[in-house]
Amino acid sequence: MTGMSTVLESEEHTALRTAVAALGRRYGRDYLTRVVSEGAHPDELWADAAKLGYLGVNLPEEYGGGGGGIAELSVVLEELGAAGCPLLMMVVSPAICGTVIARFGTDEQKRAWLPGLADGSRTMAFGITEPDAGSNSHRITTTARKDPGTGDWLLTGRKVFISGVDIADATLIVGRTEDARTGSLKPCLFIVDRDAPGFQRRPIAMELKAAEKQFELVLDDVRLPADALVGDEDAGLLQLFAGLNPERIMTAAFALGMGRFALARAVEYAKDRTVWKAPIGAHQAIAHPLAQCHVDLELAGLMTRKAAHLYDAGNDVAAGEAANMAKLAAADACVKAVDQAVHTLGGNGLTAEFGLASLIVASRVARIAPVSREMILNYVSHQTLGLPKSY
Numbered sequence: 001m002t003g004m005s006t007v008l009e010s011e012e013h014t015a016l017r018t019a020v021a022a023l024g025r026r027y028g029r030d031y032l033t034r035v036v037s038e039g040a041h042p043d044e045l046w047a048d049a050a051k052l053g054y055l056g057v058n059l060p061e062e063y064g065g066g067g068g069g070i071a072e073l074s075v076v077l078e079e080l081g082a083a084g085c086p087l088l089m090m091v092v093s094p095a096i097c098g099t100v101i102a103r104f105g106t107d108e109q110k111r112a113w114l115p116g117l118a119d120g121s122r123t124m125a126f127g128i129t130e131p132d133a134g135s136n137s138h139r140i141t142t143t144a145r146k147d148p149g150t151g152d153w154l155l156t157g158r159k160v161f162i163s164g165v166d167i168a169d170a171t172l173i174v175g176r177t178e179d180a181r182t183g184s185l186k187p188c189l190f191i192v193d194r195d196a197p198g199f200q201r202r203p204i205a206m207e208l209k210a211a212e213k214q215f216e217l218v219l220d221d222v223r224l225p226a227d228a229l230v231g232d233e234d235a236g237l238l239q240l241f242a243g244l245n246p247e248r249i250m251t252a253a254f255a256l257g258m259g260r261f262a263l264a265r266a267v268e269y270a271k272d273r274t275v276w277k278a279p280i281g282a283h284q285a286i287a288h289p290l291a292q293c294h295v296d297l298e299l300a301g302l303m304t305r306k307a308a309h310l311y312d313a314g315n316d317v318a319a320g321e322a323a324n325m326a327k328l329a330a331a332d333a334c335v336k337a338v339d340q341a342v343h344t345l346g347g348n349g350l351t352a353e354f355g356l357a358s359l360i361v362a363s364r365v366a367r368i369a370p371v372s373r374e375m376i377l378n379y380v381s382h383q384t385l386g387l388p389k390s391y
């Protein structure tokens with residue numbers, strides 16, 4: 001497996017893939033496994049990726065970024081994942097938060113946040129999911145009311161499954177204003193510092209083995225300065241989707257990387273392991289499912305590149321549809337590749353030494369988050385095919 005390059009990829013992107021893959025190989029799966037077992041974070045890899053300009057490759061050059069787009073950022077995440085050491089916080093910090101601030105932030109917010117997000121010295125988490133809303137974001141109830149005396153915002157609500165809040169300097173919280181408390185979501189985005197009074201977090205015990213922890217958040221009248229609001233309080237869904245489409249493309253890249261990593265381990269094993277005359281990879285019952293996984297990953301990679309291309313070209317509507325489809329295809333391809341890889345290794349598929357079984361849980365994340373495969377199929381049914389809605 002040399003990569004997902006060729007058609008629809010520029011020479012620059014192919015060169016970026018090669019360079020990131022080399023960094024990934026220097027760290028590899030063993031590094032991440034050790035970090036996770038120590039309850040630590042992949043700080044060394046994060047710092048090295050930042051130093052090479054990979055973490056802020058999508059952010060504007062005038063704020064220290066690489067001046068590229070989600071196409072480049074997704075290449076970075078995919079290649080680190082294919083090497084066995086993905087950096088999950090890339091999905092939220094530079095991709096969602098960096099994009100939203102770069103597109104809708106004030107000059108002051110850009111100056112305050114983008115250089116740090118670009119050089120990796122600061123990170124930002126992202127919180128939209130709520131316990132009583134789940135997939136139905138229109139039901140979120142986190143509410144901001146304005147203190148008429150000071151102009152401050154007071155933010156109250158609950159969030160769940162928010163990744164990396166402990167390591168992030170701040171979390172971009174999606175709420176709604178008091179004036180728009182009911183009805184379809186008119187989202188407002190607020191930067192909430194990690195240590196803001198009234199901002200409480202509790203880690204959720206997960207079966208997932210990952211360096212990034214998930215948190216339940218309680219916001220109890222968290223007082224925020226007027227300039228904690230990013231963008232316009234009346235802008236509606238457009239601003240939010242400017243961040244959510246990159247999130248979907250990055251989740252697709254995360255899934256592609258993991259799928260490629262698992263498939264490569266299985267192919268390597270199947271070429272070598274011999275229990276009859278020829279290596280097990282000579283049996284078509286082993287070879288064909290692996291070949292199918294490769295095809296599925298290639299196809300999902302193509303769709304991911306299309307989505308990134310549309311997004312970077314400023315076509316938000318077409319990018320939304322493509323990003324959803326890419327995320328669904330990549331997540332499914334990843335789940336199948338991991339399952340097939342574990343099976344290919346027989347008993348070794350379940351050993352700690354080969355480290356593939358834990359990916360069975362990890363590969364499910366991309367099917368559930370940030371939007372489940374059913375919600376994507378709903379989207380395609382209604383938005384693309386024009387079918388009626390059941391809910």
Ligand SMILES: Cc1cc2nc3c(=O)[nH]c(=O)nc-3n(C[C@H](O)[C@H](O)[C@H](O)COP(=O)(O)OP(=O)(O)OC[C@H]3O[C@@H](n4cnc5c(N)ncnc54)[C@H](O)[C@@H]3O)c2cc1C
Nearest residue numbers: 126127128129134135161162163365368369370372374375
């Ligand atoms: C590891 C991990 C990290 C995460 N990180 C973040 C984060 O950083 N920030 C954040 O905001 N969120 C995060 N999430 C939350 C994630 O986005 C949600 O879990 C996801 O949106 C699904 O919501 P839910 O879990 O409430 O599922 P539910 O909405 O309760 O859905 C449960 C099941 O019902 C199905 N379903 C629901 N509605 C329909 C329908 N209309 N038609 C058909 N099927 C339907 C779903 O597809 C799903 O299979 C994370 C989740 C995980 C697992």
